[in-house]
Amino acid sequence: MSSSSHPRASKRAANSAVSRSPNACERCRKQKIRCSGSQPCDACTKRSRPCHFDETHQRVVVTRGYIRELQRRAIRRDDVSAQAICDEAARNVSGETAMASGLTRPEDMDPPALPRPGGSEHGDDTPSIADGSHVTEEPGLTNFLTQDKSPFMTAGNGMTYYLGASSNWTFTQKVLSMVYERAFRNQIPDVERLIEGLGNAYDLPWDGIPLGEPPSLATVPTIDHAIYLINAVKFHCTQLFHLFDEETFIPALYAFYQRSPGTRHETDRLWLVHFMLILSFGKAFTVRNKGKNPAGIEYFIKALQFLPSTIMLWRHPVHSTEVLSCIALYLQCLDYRIVAHNYMGQALRLALNYGLHTDIQRDGFGKESVERIRRVWWTLFILDREMTSIAGVPQSIQIDDVQCQLPEFSGSSQRIMVLKMQLTLSQLMAKINQTMYGVGGKLHKDFLRGIENALGELAQVHEELYRCFPVPPDQAQGSISRTSAHLYLSYYRCIILATRPILFCFIKIRLDSWEECQARLHSSNTARNMLQMCLDASIQILVTLDLLLQQNLIDPFLPFDLDSVSAATINILVAMALDHEFLQSGSSWITTANAIFAELVASGNQVAAVRVKELDQLKSLLAKLGNGGGQPAPARSPTTPSAPSSWVPSGQVMPQTRDSMFAAQSQVHVAGEAVTCTVEATTSSASTALSRAAPQTLDFSATTGFSFDTGTFDSSQAAEIIELANSVADIDSIWVSDIIGHDSIW
Incomplete structure (x- = not known):
């Protein structure tokens, strides 16, 4: 080999040494790129991204003597613990005997403090390392719907019911309780609660006694x-x-x-x-x-x-x-x-x-x-x-x-694809429930990690759903298949389930301080984008149901359409309370939701009538909050939106919400100047929606919106969700912990 090749070989050897770095940051691992191993690494520094290292993946080199010492300490610890148990049992027995004879002294009943293996004698529970410095634990994050104590609710009839963590009704009831307490400085009376899930909407004319003989078949139809x-x-x-x-x-x-x-x-x-x-x-x-x-x-x-x-x-x-x-x-x-x-x-x-x-x-x-x-x-x-x-x-x-x-469905590829997508969505929903709505709620850093993982999987489902179930070309005329609509609604509900904790986080801030809420809304792009993603999904639920309404395909009996419109409406109502500038645009979507609820109620769905009462109760309470200040303000009458529209922009086959938290706004502010957005009626749909505003016209839309275009698949849409997932670590975990970790609602 010539001497001129030695510098190249040395350079390749140096590069290979970098590529074999035993420690890589989470971003480099996820994107499978070379990591320098430094803190922060070169790749993250170059892209101005936060650099985090997962300690579970770091390799640590120790001596065999150190491992043997740890083993000996573990054995001694087990021996000390076993002896302590025996001594405790002996003291209990002797204490009972002495108690019977009246000779027991109080100090005789106090067991001596056990030495902590490898710890200090002062009983300090803070983890320590070899040099004596303490390890600071990350603040524990608690999901708002999962408290240390199991949440229960007492109804007006005196019965107590359990509130499940991921239940949409639980979310509604907790918001109702907080807003009522904020408005009236008192807890909401049990008699004013509307209990769902107990069959109160319908009468079931049966005493529960089975028949010993076959029922009368005189009323069987032809x-x-x-x-x-x-x-x-x-x-x-x-x-x-x-x-x-x-x-x-x-x-x-x-x-x-x-x-x-x-x-x-x-x-x-x-x-x-x-x-x-x-x-x-x-x-x-x-x-x-x-x-x-x-x-x-x-x-x-x-x-x-x-x-x-x-x-x-x-x-x-x-x-x-x-x-x-x-x-x-x-x-x-x-x-x-x-x-x-x-x-x-x-x-x-x-x-x-x-x-x-x-x-x-x-x-x-x-x-x-x-x-x-x-x-x-x-x-x-x-x-x-x-x-x-x-x-x-x-x-x-x-x-x-x-x-x-x-x-096999007799070889029907469409049925097989539908079932596969149903299983994918149900599995995603189960993972979200398990990682973000765990029993007890103390998920520590895994709470944000659960949000990150959920968003990553949502991006994968997004790509598969929009490619396998595109809306046909006549979507612009307002048609969508009932099966595709069901899958899209399930997907949007998964998004809501994953991002709704942040929405609740902000409404808690809003109830405590209007100024703090406004500051937080604009201090974290990631939290703001997650909030926008939750609301965009809620809007898309209303858009999808509106298209079904135009085709008379709203299902008045099966619970899925009703559950979807209820979840979307409560999210928009809460968002309207965060900033009064969104009141008018939010009201237009509430009008859309009202049209859907009206169709369900007119079809005889008594459960929908109960939901309407519940949402009206929340709407009236939120109106008492006003737009800031320490005391509740009088209820405000939202501006009636303009003429109806199908919210299908020209040249697109499905509405998008990339540009705003709500799809439109009659008046917004840019650099302190009011800008009026024109609203054009395109159809005579029973629901109402408004044209979209430009990206720069809404302060809260930030730089990332989420376009759920069901007509054509665009890989950038999934990339937006992945980018949001990668930025979850940017959320200030301390203020999130303070908001959702220290307050008890019930």
């Missing part, structure tokens, strides 16, 4: 009417859930109607219950309810009365799981959430005990049976995840414990 109701169930549910096996259910249906009316009660009891349940769903989908009795309730009551005991259900596990799932879903629609979750739990445990979650092969069961089992299991799994998140309780089963394969 076969033509029954097929019509079954087809309605297929239209509303088949693309998303498996409620019955058509290959076995329809032949049994014809066999049932071929019987004489006097012998129909001799039909298989479990199938008869299943038939009544499907009829109850079909009637609920096709008949507008009037009054407190939902349409189809007569069939549902008969199904409950004739439902076999659990002791009998185990003999037909697959069919019984279908029946129990139908009961749970119907009760969920009636807002009997606690009872619905119990029935879903029965179905889940029945399925688990019969191994429906395992990889069942066709050899022993047959192709048709295995296909049915797979459809049953994944519907059960998805509904359980949905109900668990709504209730705000821990997950029943982890995905790692499931080996069941996906059904």
Whole structure:
């Protein structure tokens, strides 16, 4: 080798030494780039990014003698602890004996302080290192919905109920309690609380006593009417859930109607219950309810009365799981959430005990049976995840414990893609609940880490969802498929679930100090962007539901549309209280939400009527806050928004909210000057929205917005979410901890 090559070889050796740095910062690890290992590293310094090193990944070189010394200390510590336990037991025995004889002295009952292995004699609990300096722990972060004490609420009837952490109703109730206390300097009376999940919206005309004989079948519809109701169930549910096996259910249906009316009660009891349940769903989908009795309730009551005991259900596990799932879903629609979750739990445990979650092969069961089992299991799994998140309780089963394969759906690639996306979204929702809404709430630095991980996974789901389920070209004319809308709504709810803690964080600041809230809003770009992302997702929920409303596709019975519009509305109401400049633009979206609620209530959804009362109560309380100052201000009347608009900008197939927290604002301020944004009516939709403002016209929009364009996929949209995830560490954990870690709401 020539002498001239030695400098190059030396340079390559130096570069390779840098690339083999044992310690790399989190950003370099995530992006898989070379890290210098310094603090801060060269890559982060060059890009002006915060540089953090995860201690769990750092390599430490120690001597064997040091390891042996640690082992000896551990052995001595175990010996000391064991001896201390024995001494404590002996003192207790001797103390009881002395107490009986009246000879016990107080100082005899005090055990001596145990020496701390490797610690000081002063009992200092602060962790220490070899040089005697103390290690400062990071402030503990507590999610606002998870306190040290389990949150409970007492209703006007004296009963106490548990408030689940991730429940949207819990979020609403906690905001209501804080705002009421701020406005009236007193706790909200229990009689003024609207209890959800207990079936108060509907009457269930049944005393709970089962029938020993088959129910009267005199009111069973004709076969033509029954097929019509079954087809309605297929239209509303088949693309998303498996409620019955058509290959076995329809032949049994014809066999049932071929019987004489006097012998129909001799039909298989479990199938008869299943038939009544499907009829109850079909009637609920096709008949507008009037009054407190939902349409189809007569069939549902008969199904409950004739439902076999659990002791009998185990003999037909697959069919019984279908029946129990139908009961749970119907009760969920009636807002009997606690009872619905119990029935879903029965179905889940029945399925688990019969191994429906395992990889069942066709050899022993047959192709048709295995296909049915797979459809049953994944519907059960998805509904359980949905109900668990709504209730705000821990997950029943982890995905790692499931080996069941996906059904083939007779080769339908669309059905398979829908199921895969449902599973992806349900898994994402479960992870968010587990990492950010843990029991006890003391998540320390893992709370922000949970937000970061959730945003990273949201970016991946964003890319997959928008590529696999694009809106067709006629989206500009206001059409969207019911299945795609359901998936988009689920995705937006995941975003809200991940970012809503920051929204609650700011409303707590707002209730304490208007000036502090304004300062915090503009001091952290990351927190502001997360808040905007939460509100943009809320707006997109209203936009999606507005498109469904224009097509008469709003589902007045299934709970998913109602839950979505409720979550979106509460977020916008809270955001309107943060800054009065957003009052008018926020009011336009409240008008959109009111139109959606009005359609649900007009369709006979009594649960929607209860939600409207709850939101009206919160709206009136928030109006008393005013726009600053120490005392509550009188309620303000929001400006009525201008003419309706479908909020579909020209040249785009789906509305975007990149430029503002709310999509529009009639008047905004730029450099102290008022700028009026024109509003143009494009359709005569029942809902109202406004044209978007320019990026520079809104102070709160910052530099990062989030464009949820469902028409075409743009990789930059996912990149925006990833960039936000990478900047979560920039949030000042101390003030977040002070806000959501030290205040007790209940």
